[in-house]
Amino acid sequence: MITHIITDIEGTTSSIAFVHTVLFPYARKRITHFLKAYREDVLVAEQINAVKLSCRNNEMTLDDVIAQLIEWIDNDVKEPSLKKLQGLIWQYGYEQGDFKGHLYRDAYQKLTEWNAQGQHLFVYSSGSVQAQKLLFKYSEFGDLTALFNGYFDTSVGHKREAGSYQNIHQSLACPAENVLFLSDIKEELDAAKMAGFNVLQLVRDDSVTVGAHPCVEDFSQIDISRICE
Numbered sequence: 001m002i003t004h005i006i007t008d009i010e011g012t013t014s015s016i017a018f019v020h021t022v023l024f025p026y027a028r029k030r031i032t033h034f035l036k037a038y039r040e041d042v043l044v045a046e047q048i049n050a051v052k053l054s055c056r057n058n059e060m061t062l063d064d065v066i067a068q069l070i071e072w073i074d075n076d077v078k079e080p081s082l083k084k085l086q087g088l089i090w091q092y093g094y095e096q097g098d099f100k101g102h103l104y105r106d107a108y109q110k111l112t113e114w115n116a117q118g119q120h121l122f123v124y125s126s127g128s129v130q131a132q133k134l135l136f137k138y139s140e141f142g143d144l145t146a147l148f149n150g151y152f153d154t155s156v157g158h159k160r161e162a163g164s165y166q167n168i169h170q171s172l173a174c175p176a177e178n179v180l181f182l183s184d185i186k187e188e189l190d191a192a193k194m195a196g197f198n199v200l201q202l203v204r205d206d207s208v209t210v211g212a213h214p215c216v217e218d219f220s221q222i223d224i225s226r227i228c229e
């Protein structure tokens, strides 16, 4: 019986286009000014140091760090320091009303239904926990943060590694067989399956590489009473 549901964001609850044509360019356009203006801020300074650490180069200037971050943005590298900085920049955008968090209606409706049924709902995304909370707080359907019991980002590990799902499992008080993980990426589902979770692939369009797991076109097709190990 499924009691805990963990969902990915990009390509699962929300469109890939929103992340790649709204969020990423918004942060890319502002990251240089943001780092120059806030380099002394504790949170920002921590991420600047994390970039240097990741590049194993303590001699990097601020311009070097910015160039590295822009390269990571352009290549969609899921580097935790970049993800934290993007979240800080997006906060401004959401608060100013420059954009709202995109969510498919079917995802909104099913997450609301599962919450009302007492399911424990979680998010696992490469975006920072702060960025995840912002997307759901400022969603097109209003503030949805109350739907979720918790959020996981790459501080538990990368999404294509089974160990990350084992780490998540340790913080959930339930057997792995009671957990369902939803994602559009087959490698993430492979990893979650190895950790003992049930998995379902969201195949919303032709761009998705279909794996060997059960799949649905959208959340309206998910019937958790029919999912069992």
Ligand SMILES: CSCCC(=O)C(=O)COP(=O)(O)O
Pocket (backbone or CB within 6 Å): 008, 009, 010, 011, 019, 023, 078, 083, 086, 124, 125, 126, 127, 128, 131, 132, 135, 159
């Ligand atoms: C938290 S919204 C921004 C998502 C993001 O930055 C990203 O890299 C997408 O990662 P996901 O694991 O949701 O595919």
Ligand SMILES: [Mg+2]
Pocket (backbone or CB within 6 Å): 008, 009, 010, 011, 012, 183, 184, 185
């Ligand atoms: Mg995804």
